[in-house]
Amino acid sequence: MAEGPRIEGGRLGELYLRHGRNAVRLAYLLTGDRHLSEDLVQDAFARLAGRFVDLRAPDAFEAYLRRMVVNLARMHFRRRRLERLHLQREASLQREEATLPDVADYEAMRQALLALPERQRAAIVLRFYEDLSERQIADVLGCRPGTVKSLVHRGMNGLRTRIGPAAQLQED
Numbered sequence: 001m002a003e004g005p006r007i008e009g010g011r012l013g014e015l016y017l018r019h020g021r022n023a024v025r026l027a028y029l030l031t032g033d034r035h036l037s038e039d040l041v042q043d044a045f046a047r048l049a050g051r052f053v054d055l056r057a058p059d060a061f062e063a064y065l066r067r068m069v070v071n072l073a074r075m076h077f078r079r080r081r082l083e084r085l086h087l088q089r090e091a092s093l094q095r096e097e098a099t100l101p102d103v104a105d106y107e108a109m110r111q112a113l114l115a116l117p118e119r120q121r122a123a124i125v126l127r128f129y130e131d132l133s134e135r136q137i138a139d140v141l142g143c144r145p146g147t148v149k150s151l152v153h154r155g156m157n158g159l160r161t162r163i164g165p166a167a168q169l170q171e172d
Contacts (some may be wrong), residue, residue: 012049019062020045030073033079040076044068111163114133120155 007125020041026044027037044065113121119141134145141148 008011014063014106016045019065022062023065026066027069027073030070031076036076040069040072045074076078108163109159115162116155116158120151120158123148123151123157124155 004167009080023041023044024037026035027040031037031040048065048068091131113124116124122141126132126140127134132140134148138145141151143151
């Protein structure tokens with residue numbers, strides 16, 4: 001028996017030649033976007049490529065492809081709708097205006113921190129910059145947690161004295 005011309009891509013290539021144009025047309029009518037319709041059909045064929053073995057009747061491929069294209073179009077629009085809702089929700093949240101760092105306040109705080117005794121400075125840095133617990137700070141400094149509380153309290157008072165009441169420093 002003589003074989004017909006061999007199509008590149010094998011069985012998938014034959015199916016694409018036979019059904020691809022109609023599938024793209026269907027996808028275009030569903031989406032209104034030529035490029036999106038081509039992408040959807042390509043995605044449908046890629047998904048169907050692994051399922052050839054499951055096809056009992058070759059005539060069922062067209063219906064299966066049609067259903068796959070419709071479902072992919074629905075999924076695309078659902079995903080797009082969810083993205084829009086998310087963007088609207090994000091846009092509706094009130095955002096704080098970005099402010100430039102106050103270099104003068106930063107420098108004043110740095111100088112005040114450097115003027116503290118070393119253990120107080122270490123306790124404050126470990127507490128507020130490293131966000132360590134009193135127990136963890138006590139382990140680092142080699143002292144008791146009560147001593148850490150005292151160091152942080154005295155260090156914060158020292159900062160308030162040097163910076164002034166405008167800084168509004170608060171202990172946790």
